Amino acid sequence: MTHLQAGLSPETIEKARLELNENPDILHQDIQQVRDMIITRPDIGFLRTDDAFILRFLRARKFHQMEAFRLLAQYFQYRQLNLDMFKNFKADDPGIKRALTDGFPGVLENRDHCGRKILLLFAANWDQSRNSFIDILRAILLSLEVLIEDQELQINGFILIIDWSNFSFKQASKLTPSILKLAIEGLQDSFPARFGGVHFVNQPWYIHALYTLIKPFLKDKTRKRIFLHGNNLNSLHQLIHPECLPSEFGGTLPPYDMGTWARTLLGPDYSDENEYTHTSYNAMHVKHASSSLEQEDSPKPMKRLVLLWEPPPGGLDGGRPGREGWERGCGRAGKR
Template identity: 95%
Template sequence: MGPVSVLPKPQSISTWEGDLAKMTHLQAGLSPDTIEKARLELNENPDVLHQDIQQVRDMIITRPDIGFLRTDDAFILRFLRARKFHQADAFRLLAQYFQYRQLNLDMFKNFKADDPGIKRALIDGFPGVLENRDHYGRKILLLFAANWDQSRNSFTDILRAILLSLEVLIEDPELQINGFILIIDWSNFSFKQASKLTPSILKLAIEGLQDSFPARFGGVHFVNQPWYIHALYTLIKPFLKDKTRKRIFLHGNNLNSLHQLIHPEFLPSEFGGTLPPYDMGTWARTLLGPDYSDENDYTHTSYNAMYVKHTCSNLERECSPKPMKRSQSVVEAGTLKHEEKGENENTQPLLALD
């Protein structure tokens, strides 16, 4: 038996060159694995990519009541990816994106990181954003609910900070395809704090994230949730799509079930992971600049993500820890097996953001 050749067959090289030639500038910079994932999971076809975009753009004339402030190819593409290239659904999401902003003008007035309300929320860790992605290439966002100081931050400003952060992150085409994960730690979140989560503000958040933003949310994970967080489900259920109800998982205070979905090597120690404790100032430093302080005035608009892309890793290495309320989660060492269905009611899905 002769030596085994590791060179690709001529046909394989030809196929690879053909795929490369078909790739449009809108896919430039994507890894081959991500391009293949977009094809398989999102129905993205480079042969008709520009036609797909144009067909969505042609629908704009049907909604003269909405001001479509941005309609370039790259912008429309993220809506197609968020709706798996169903053009009508992508246009509906595009219309809802701008309509939501028209209906909530105060939320998007001075919509940048140096707005006082947004800045306070960012500095307080709303949201947290991990530097590394998970094993599926998804960006992990963190919310430590107990750190909501209601005398300092309104819920609306926290929502604005989250939406601004997503605007920055969604500029990355890899994240348009791979999506996001959200982990909410409810440790020490009081009943008094929960009482401020009224149906109207919860509806505002769901409309802004579920119905009006072009992101793929692969899961929303609750840890250390008290009983009254379960009760909030009855408030938000009328606002949720059927599909949406399948992707929030309640893990309680044992994180083994969380680790079945997000590997510990991608998580900070607060969630039983192997990474150092999360520094809540990390993402604020990224958006506000390396010299940020409570008094600085650094402007970062929602569509200018280049600064973030090139400085994020350096800034996070330079960060010093900021005190925070720690998770009370516990993980049994060495036990990451799946639990039997029905064994732990806290792992049942409750809610998801599509």
């Protein structure tokens, strides 16, 4: 085992070998071959090229070196093309701070049965007079930057659950094709994370319409990992254990506390009154710009959502979701 795999469990190292083609004997050669490609893109400022950083891109692309380099280039190009988004890209930036304290995103403490981290978005809590969509996207990207430092998550990946309960048509009208495309480019095309699934629950008809609108921007693999459950939480439980989920999603855990992840990022100075100064992450490899972000205004009172739903005593079809269904939910633990 190379020092780059230090801290990984034997099971995770074996998983990386089987599913990601990770070979500790040639890990440094793989990394160097990606690094050697940087000279082919003089138009991009590669602001970080250390071994550990490049390794996460190789893992995200199953050690296909050219694809890993393409993702690395897109990562920095996305930041160069959207400088405003990455100005003051840290937790105590006012816009990011507001989004975090409003629960964008939520991050569950425990991982799912495949070792993946579960991120939550309660869409109706988007107060458009308080948070721009861009700031919510920035908070999500910053959160992923923090989480992806964990090598276990580089290998196991992430799950995203979006609850669309009470998300109004007026709120949906702010989700323009341009900002949705920006989000897709930032998450699908430019970030070294393995997303094992994106789960929509309680989505209204106009979210189906939005999904149809963005489909052309999605890769085939991404489309296969998007699940539209509606109000059928049994189908969600076929893919994610109820024991991993809060009660809002019919799980056995307590309701999600919206301040959980904000307290993690903002540290001991966090308070419910938003009086905090601590910053636990500083993206030194992001270029700053002088211009500021535009804010979107559309008042909406923030809600705390609890779905009035309980799983039937016998689970789906009179029985608990079978292990086969759960393993299928991992896609062999989130295979790309």
